[in-house]
Amino acid sequence: MDFLDRFAVPNPGPTIYASMVAIALTTIAIIIGLTYFKKWGYLWREWLTTVDHKRIGIMYLISAILMLFRGGVDAIMMRAQTAVPDNTLLGAQEYNEIFTTHGVVMIIFMAMAFIMALMNFVIPLQIGTRDVAFPRLNALSYWLYFAGAMLFNISFVVGGSPDSGWSSYFPLAGTDFSESVGTNYYMIALQISGIGTLITGINFITTILKMRAPGMSLMKMPMFTWSALITNLIIVFAFPVLTVALAMGTMDRLFATNFFTTENGGMDMLWANLFWVWGHPEVYILILPAFGIYSEIISTFARRNLYGYKSMVYSMIAISLLSFLVWVHHFFTMGQGALVNSIFSITTMAIAVPTGIKIFNWLFTLRKGSIVLTTPMLYSLGFIPIFTIGGVTGVMLGMASADYQYHNTMFLVAHFHLVIIPGVVFAMIAGLFYWWPKMFGFMLNERLGKWSFWFIAISVCLTFFPMFISGLDGQARRMYTYSESTGFGVWNMISFIGAIGLAIGFALIVYNIYYSVRYSPRNIPADPWNARSLEWATATPVPDYNFAILPEVKSTEAFWDSKIYGDKLFNKRIEPIHMPNNSGMPFIMGIIFFIWGFAFVFGLWILLVLSTIGIGICLALRSYEKDEGYYIPVDEIERVEKTGGKKK
Amino acid sequence: MKELFPRKHVYGFISSLLLSIIALSLYYFDLTFQLSMSILLITAFFQAAIQLIVFMHAGETEDKKSIYITIYYGVFIALVTIFGTLLALIWGYY
Numbered sequence: 001m002d003f004l005d006r007f008a009v010p011n012p013g014p015t016i017y018a019s020m021v022a023i024a025l026t027t028i029a030i031i032i033g034l035t036y037f038k039k040w041g042y043l044w045r046e047w048l049t050t051v052d053h054k055r056i057g058i059m060y061l062i063s064a065i066l067m068l069f070r071g072g073v074d075a076i077m078m079r080a081q082t083a084v085p086d087n088t089l090l091g092a093q094e095y096n097e098i099f100t101t102h103g104v105v106m107i108i109f110m111a112m113a114f115i116m117a118l119m120n121f122v123i124p125l126q127i128g129t130r131d132v133a134f135p136r137l138n139a140l141s142y143w144l145y146f147a148g149a150m151l152f153n154i155s156f157v158v159g160g161s162p163d164s165g166w167s168s169y170f171p172l173a174g175t176d177f178s179e180s181v182g183t184n185y186y187m188i189a190l191q192i193s194g195i196g197t198l199i200t201g202i203n204f205i206t207t208i209l210k211m212r213a214p215g216m217s218l219m220k221m222p223m224f225t226w227s228a229l230i231t232n233l234i235i236v237f238a239f240p241v242l243t244v245a246l247a248m249g250t251m252d253r254l255f256a257t258n259f260f261t262t263e264n265g266g267m268d269m270l271w272a273n274l275f276w277v278w279g280h281p282e283v284y285i286l287i288l289p290a291f292g293i294y295s296e297i298i299s300t301f302a303r304r305n306l307y308g309y310k311s312m313v314y315s316m317i318a319i320s321l322l323s324f325l326v327w328v329h330h331f332f333t334m335g336q337g338a339l340v341n342s343i344f345s346i347t348t349m350a351i352a353v354p355t356g357i358k359i360f361n362w363l364f365t366l367r368k369g370s371i372v373l374t375t376p377m378l379y380s381l382g383f384i385p386i387f388t389i390g391g392v393t394g395v396m397l398g399m400a401s402a403d404y405q406y407h408n409t410m411f412l413v414a415h416f417h418l419v420i421i422p423g424v425v426f427a428m429i430a431g432l433f434y435w436w437p438k439m440f441g442f443m444l445n446e447r448l449g450k451w452s453f454w455f456i457a458i459s460v461c462l463t464f465f466p467m468f469i470s471g472l473d474g475q476a477r478r479m480y481t482y483s484e485s486t487g488f489g490v491w492n493m494i495s496f497i498g499a500i501g502l503a504i505g506f507a508l509i510v511y512n513i514y515y516s517v518r519y520s521p522r523n524i525p526a527d528p529w530n531a532r533s534l535e536w537a538t539a540t541p542v543p544d545y546n547f548a549i550l551p552e553v554k555s556t557e558a559f560w561d562s563k564i565y566g567d568k569l570f571n572k573r574i575e576p577i578h579m580p581n582n583s584g585m586p587f588i589m590g591i592i593f594f595i596w597g598f599a600f601v602f603g604l605w606i607l608l609v610l611s612t613i614g615i616g617i618c619l620a621l622r623s624y625e626k627d628e629g630y631y632i633p634v635d636e637i638e639r640v641e642k643t644g645g646k647k648k
Numbered sequence: 649m650k651e652l653f654p655r656k657h658v659y660g661f662i663s664s665l666l667l668s669i670i671a672l673s674l675y676y677f678d679l680t681f682q683l684s685m686s687i688l689l690i691t692a693f694f695q696a697a698i699q700l701i702v703f704m705h706a707g708e709t710e711d712k713k714s715i716y717i718t719i720y721y722g723v724f725i726a727l728v729t730i731f732g733t734l735l736a737l738i739w740g741y742y
Binding site: 237269273321325327 | 711714718721724725728729732733735736737740741
């Protein structure tokens, strides 16, 4: 039994037992369902082994929505615990675990996955190509992300969750103060999914630089593609820092090194430093694709071309550079001198300039446009005021001397939620509604969509505005309870009510998906929104090869011009199309990486060595494998094209 | 015959060997820490440049521009990170 003891949760409670039961029941239900409906073969052939960017995008999407609900449940529990003073719903330890997993799940496993989902699905279509540059690596990226996400999620029921915050500062995250394996989970799970993200970064930079449709020069790319290019560039330069920091943290915890300890020459603030060297660019990795999505949606539904295309591009390039210059503003209160804080204060102010340029460009695009108020457009319009409030309070936090007052209070929590929710979550939902017809061949219900928008937009304000006040009154973040005399009670109660509103809003989105699957008409045109970029030039559903003939592009809005001015997009003859073969290898490597991570977390060294060898074998097999792909013959392409994209 | 001789690569090879020897030989000289560090940094910089330009063909394709921009971008971020970290964690206290 000694061996099994290590897997026990250190402080079990009703929430943990409930999730154990829930996980077990869900797993059994999935297995029984797949067997009963004889879907194992389908699942393996069509999804687990796929290298198609569209299917990988949809798998990212499903994972992101699942993680949104995991993180959302955490959020509701936190708001419920702090809704009234001296609440005993959750213990201090449970609360620590919940805010830690909420942060990690939402940033790394929800927001990142959502971005990857939309980038995967849209970018190759938007630049007029048939897949990403390295389709199999793309599948590997997804399965590494998935392995990391699952590893992180089982921490709750096997061995104990991480409990030192999503930023996991040392020395708190060191073995002295975090004795359970929780922080090991954090280190290893982030490492595995981080490798996946890094691979995606390289893959998409190559795709965008090398595989654009003939005639599409860099300055003729759609704005979402531009934002994805910049995002992936930041990924490639920022993620290695996280990789190194996590490796050092893992060694501190498992091999007793002293990088981040407080003795033997270690420096605990070095972790905070490295974490934010990655962490601040990460903020822009999340927000730039969202900016790209808003640019697409706003110009589509304002029925105008994007105002200031060039200034949009240059401001994103400026953001990508400045995002690496500001990280110290996350720890202004560390104790360094005024010179350092002044420097980083100024760079922080500077980054608001290009962001402001983008906001004005959107406003000028809207000006004199004939605006169509669809659900994606509502989210884009709602984003502008709420994000601006979040952004302006960010500038307040960026003033180093004032930051001493705001640091580590609920004011900060309100600020970053009011940036990330309208900036990232609104964009993702807007993108989901916008590209849904291209993904699944029917539209989401507009009426339900608008209801969910109003619920979410109002509830976001209701949840987070009170935190500005309680934060200025001195409520520290991450406090699991407070006494009645502090007077925080009323603000937290309002927050809790807002959180319930948010939950209703997201439940409405899920109900919308269910409702539209059942009742939405299927005979929609390939371009239901009257949009402007190339992804709408494909048939719906998009055939495996995307474009029977690669489009030729003359302007930034080639598809719009083909509709209005009659420019011909497809001029060549149909030729046999070269396609990559499916492969089970990425999925198998994902499983091995999961086992590898699990072995690392618990220090099961034999299993670790075995799974490392397994990874090595997979890599070697791939190196010696001869995989030439296959050709789709012309007559089959013509047949598919005649049926409008449907197979056979 | 002159056209066939890979002059650039032979010189590149010799200079990369020379740079390595200079860097290694510091071990046998009793120089101050600052001086040896400076020599190491300078030789490392030239070594990296030779490897990238001569042996990894950085400037020989039509992607030349984007390759160099990416390298400058990377160098810029690396320098900012290193000096920013030194500033925040060591030099910035008084």
